[in-house]
Amino acid sequence: MPAAPLEVTKLSAGYGPTRVIEDISFSVPAGERLAVLGRNGMGKTSLFATIAGQTRRYGGEIRLGGQDIAAQPSATRALSGLGYVPQTRDVFPSLTVEENLFVGLKSRPKSAIEEAYTMFPRLKERRSNLGSQLSGGEQQMLSTARTILGQPSVLLLDEPLEGLAPVICEELMAAFSLLAQSGETTILLVEQRIQSALEFADWVMIMERGRIAWTGTPQALSADQETVDRLLGVGGLH
Numbered sequence: 001m002p003a004a005p006l007e008v009t010k011l012s013a014g015y016g017p018t019r020v021i022e023d024i025s026f027s028v029p030a031g032e033r034l035a036v037l038g039r040n041g042m043g044k045t046s047l048f049a050t051i052a053g054q055t056r057r058y059g060g061e062i063r064l065g066g067q068d069i070a071a072q073p074s075a076t077r078a079l080s081g082l083g084y085v086p087q088t089r090d091v092f093p094s095l096t097v098e099e100n101l102f103v104g105l106k107s108r109p110k111s112a113i114e115e116a117y118t119m120f121p122r123l124k125e126r127r128s129n130l131g132s133q134l135s136g137g138e139q140q141m142l143s144t145a146r147t148i149l150g151q152p153s154v155l156l157l158d159e160p161l162e163g164l165a166p167v168i169c170e171e172l173m174a175a176f177s178l179l180a181q182s183g184e185t186t187i188l189l190v191e192q193r194i195q196s197a198l199e200f201a202d203w204v205m206i207m208e209r210g211r212i213a214w215t216g217t218p219q220a221l222s223a224d225q226e227t228v229d230r231l232l233g234v235g236g237l238h
């Protein structure tokens with residue numbers, strides 16, 4: 001599937017009666033990269049979970065490649081081209097690395113898992129290890145690779161660098177950049193490592209209490225210390 005645009009219109013959602021996403025509208029052109037930033041608890045994970053169909057939606061549209069997927073169950077959204085790598089890195093602990101990757105293939109031939117090994121050679125070295133035996137960084141690679149094997153046209157990455165050593169972060173960001181440069185996937189990234197996110201993204205959106213508080217380019221944000229201090233906290237760019 002080629003990259004697709006994502007358009008979100010007047011989206012509101014939450015957990016049971018608790019509304020945590022308030023009337024959000026934004027769009028990402030096909031093949032571009034959006035960084036979603038904000039302090040803890042501002043709704044970034046909930047936004048991605050809502051796009052993926054894992055919260056209660058109160059209203060609004062989510063269009064992927066022009067098709068409204070908002071009423072689809074999450075499994076159907078994945079078939080429509082939406083890839084979601086949650087913060088929790090949902091690796092199957094009792095399956096091997098290779099078996100985890102097979103799950104991501106959908107109807108593709110088994111030989112396609114070589115794409116995952118090219119992207120993350122470390123996974124090839126660990127191909128017979130159980131998911132439960134992997135380090136945090138390896139789990140992140142596996143969770144990401146499994147989703148990418150499904151050839152998503154839009155990919156949501158929720159805090160992929162959380163808790164990882166700098167060298168692993170560099171490895172992951174390099175893999176995401178290669179993927180973005182292939183032009184086959186539109187990428188949305190939530191990340192607390194703001195500098196890494198700004199280097200990666202074409203566009204930035206900052207959330208505050210379930211709403212969009214700022215949008216612009218990474219260059220505009222880097223030049224706007226007042227916004228950085230107010231919405232991301234002092235020292236946000238370091």
Ligand SMILES: Nc1ncnc2c1ncn2[C@@H]1O[C@H](COP(=O)(O)OP(=O)(O)OP(=O)(O)O)[C@@H](O)[C@H]1O
Pocket residue numbers: 015018020038039040041042043044045046047
């Ligand atoms: N399963 C849930 N049930 C009820 N409320 C929740 C649930 N998950 C998150 N929330 C609430 O929704 C709000 C937004 O949380 P969310 O995790 O989306 O923010 P975030 O910006 O991703 O934060 P962080 O950077 O800490 O991951 C918070 O007030 C949080 O307490």
